[in-house]
Amino acid sequence: MEFKIVPVGDSALTIVFGSKIDPEISRIVRVARKFLAKKDIEGVNEYVQTYATLMVHYRPVDIGYHELAAKIEEELSQMDPEGERLKKKTILIPVCYGGEFGPDLPTVCAHAGLSKEEVIRRHSSVDYLIYMLGFLPGFVYLGGMDHSISTPRLKDPRERLEKGSVGIAGDQTGVYPMISPGGWQIIGRTPLNLYDHDREDPILYEAGEFIRFVPITENTFREIQKQEDEHSYEYQWIREE
């Protein structure tokens, strides 16, 4: 495992594990994040995982850059990225495709030359790797979408996308955890509150886990939405044994 440590400003540093979007690099970044977080290094505030780097925010009054960089280097030399294989964890996200929830589904179908059923099938039959979160709380950068349903962004971004909107932008797919402007082709919506600051975990998932979209009917959508409002919905996970 190769990495390099570079200072970023006077209160952060980045551990660079690679320079491309790659599931294996992402896995190592995640293993390193979990490994270092457990070490409780004095002076460290938090770790932020991105595609190929891990940013460490720290307090220079408690630890200087060179001391921290040496410490991280030493810790990571003890880490066995293979021995730390984390079990696959997938959250199921119910999505009502098309209709008023997915106004751009016809555009995606036309672009792919596929039926509505086939686009939904291809979109919902993949376990998407969460490479990272950013942009908005709980906004996921996913990998693994079937290229056959790739569709360019809208020329004119919408001023308002509803919370839970599921969309496609080029080769990417994702879901908006809250109301936001955006240029994605919206193909459906989830009734889940992907972000809830009153919940023990305000965000349900983290980088390195997987998301699977599960098609539901409009009736089920309403039903789950009601349960979410009452905080009675049970989130569905598939955990590797």
Place this chain on the structure above:
Amino acid sequence: MAMHVIFPGPRTMIQDKGRLGYQNSGFAPSGFMDRVASHMANVLVGNPDSEAVLEFCFVGPALFFDEEVNVAVCGGDFGIEVEGKKYPADKAVHIPAGSTVRITTGKAGLYGSLAVGGGLDIPEVMGSRSTNLRCGIGGYKGRILMAGDVIRLRDPSNGKQDLSWRWVPERRLVSPEDPGITRVRVIRGPQEDMFTEEGIRTFYESDYVISSHSDRMGFRLTGPPVEAVSGCDILTDGIVNGAVQITGTGEPIVMMADRQTTGGYAKIASIINVDIPLFAQLRPGQMVRFERCSMEEAQRLIREAARAWEQHCRMLDESDPSKARKVPAAGFVLKSGGMQSRDAAYPVRTGGWKNRGIGDGRKDSRSALWRKNGR
């Protein structure tokens, strides 16, 4: 026992040290724009330095207090008017029950921090009282303040104390009328090598103007475009407070308190931590020039500032006249009274302070401090 908002000002909201520990889930850290001013305002009214304050931008609020309390305003060149009577900023001002407080705006500075003695009764959301407008959480109902809002005070006894003797070190802000250009120190950014030699020279040798399209998320700068070798797009990585990104047009954006946690533009530099509060006080139209600083020097400055502030807080604590009366012996070191900071970047630690032996008794030492401060 409450503060009533009569006129909110355009962008007045609650901020504290920020919401730390959630950046990996995509939450902006939020927090004070001018950390130094907020710490000062809090300490003037007897609060821990990272207590939540009312932060306003350029135009301050008008507030009605139905209970006596102490308030202080720090930051830009602002003033306080209590029932029409003028008081300076950077001092605790006693507000009698049933008075209206207005903030006046002066010649320099952009952000003001108004601290209320004993703190505001605002619930913490995910460990912080900071307002996050984008998520609609924290602060007062997750939004900017509006006329008619009522915020309860946490400690109704604060108004009984005389805090007017407390003081903070003077800061000088550059006013738009000053001929000078504000020099801001930066550390080499993680993607400096994505820019041409010419581009880097442009960045360090040009004057940049703060654009009016600036807010808590970021300050846009206008000026000569910085030339990149081949585009400014990078594989999305983390962003720090004060990071200077260069966008596709070649113009810099400085990422501030409400920044996104990650981004895909190349970062040519990062403003050093001790200069961020001063940079945040620059008004649109003011000019800035970037100057190189080493990361080691920047960290030394952080430690030095933290030490000086810690010492100042200790000194105030020990010269508290209400405590002094109980201490007959000269040179007796009082225990610190609640001056603990929860701020991430600048923890005020209690250890390490030594009695510097200013004056003989408490009362004398206080006047020595007053003389030293020249007020």
